Amino acid sequence: MGRRAALPDAGTALGETIFALASGAGAAGVAVIRVSGPGASRAMEALAGLVPEPRRAVLRTLRHPKSGEAIDRAVVLRFAAPASFTGEEVAEFHVHGGRAVIEAVAGALLACGPGLRPAEPGEFSRRAFFNGKLDLTEAEGIADLVAAETEAQRRQALAQSGGALARQAAGWSARLARSLALAEAAIDFSDDGVGEEAEREALTDAEGVAAEMEAALAGGAFAERVREGFRIAIIGAPNAGKSSLLNRLAGREAAIVSSRAGTTRDVIEVRMDLGGYAVTLADMAGLRDAEDEVEAEGVRRALAWAGEADVLLAVFDGTAREPDQATVGALAASRAPWLAVSSRADLAQVVTAVLGRAPLPVSSRTGDGIGALGEALLAEIARLGQGLSGATLTRARHVAAVGEARAAILRAMAGHVPELRAEELRVAMHVLGRLTGRVDVEELLDIVFGSFCIGK
Ligand SMILES: Nc1nc2c(ncn2[C@@H]2O[C@H](COP(=O)(O)OP(=O)(O)OP(=O)(O)O)[C@@H](O)[C@H]2O)c(=O)[nH]1
Ligand SMILES: [Mg+2]
Structure with missing residues (x-):
């Protein structure tokens, strides 16, 4: 190579x-x-x-x-x-x-x-x-390996530093090079009938590459999350028991707990290792129409954070007669998968169903149900990665490059002018070259190596 x-x-x-x-x-x-x-x-x-x-x-x-x-x-x-x-x-x-x-x-x-x-x-x-x-992707893999804190991060970084993405990109490049050669042959021999067949063959091959790129892009979001940590938002009504749950899961008093509704205003993030995955668990203000200006800002921030979350963990007061409607509404509107718990399982439980699902009873006081909750969260994260082929695109940079290359191939396939087709295939190869550092690298070097520590 x-x-x-x-x-x-x-x-x-x-x-x-x-x-x-x-x-x-x-x-x-x-x-x-x-x-x-x-x-x-x-x-x-x-x-x-x-x-x-x-x-x-x-x-x-x-x-x-x-x-x-x-x-x-x-x-x-x-x-x-x-x-x-x-x-x-x-x-x-x-x-x-x-x-x-x-x-x-x-x-x-x-x-x-x-x-x-x-x-x-x-x-x-x-x-x-x-x-x-x-190559550049292997260098990034080494930086990730040095920074890896969890098993999933270590495994992914080891694969990347060993050339998983480099090999994939090299394979795509080689096939595109062949397509490009055929596309150029089609231009040269356009008069003697050879052209059409060569062109069809060129496109079939490029089409296969585009499909593989699409599969890799689908896994890209997951791979990026493995590297950076999955985001789990703890949402619920004021006083539902969110902060107590965060503290229980984190094993420390990260957030202030009080019986007064509206205690938490800032988003409180805790990083932890959940069964080998890095996760950021965030406790936040309870969802309600707050009169207090500071609390209202807290609710705004909570909704913004939850809107970006990979998984929602909704806390319902298990002793309340009705599940909180603002929280139910947030779950119903969410694109992210969610998990509901009913809090205060050490007291008599009333809440039995949320949007047709039975919430998991947990007690932050006794710890009951916390183990099962951890497993359920882990299962949600694993489900996010289900059906994805090899997660090789671990950074936004990789996703952007492969997305750009794929778009160029699709343009090549859609176009009717042979010269423009060849040009689009050339663009796709060029973009892949930037991914691995085989062309146009200077501008990228500082981005890739700037995050290393001295001695690596
Ligand atoms: N008995 C019992 N009480 C709990 C449990 N979890 C929380 N509480 C109590 O419920 C009250 C509210 O708990 P918080 O964790 O502060 O609730 P919150 O959802 O963070 O509230 P805000 O920040 O105001 O939105 C506190 O008095 C807690 O001690 C539990 O599992 N069992
Ligand atoms: Mg709180």
């Missing part, structure tokens, strides 16, 4: 040697300081007094290259170009993970002389990209 970008941009001085802490900040058993570039072996020689065989770990005392003072005993390891993460010469110092040790190693590396400097955020991955080790 030809992954090489057209040209390195001016901001990437590939001749320089960079270094950074590759492991996390804060005291730890081991910290890894990574050096990449043509001066990596020289830096290792200067600090460790030897350049070991590639991929052979050696225990050495690191010393300051000028003063000779011992810094730490460390495992040193090197990788020879191009068989390294960046594709360059790479040296790694595995030191004890204390702040002073890390500072001293950084100081010693700087003392090695010019040409060795601290890395910018994302610079290691940027170099890997320029050296053809990763």
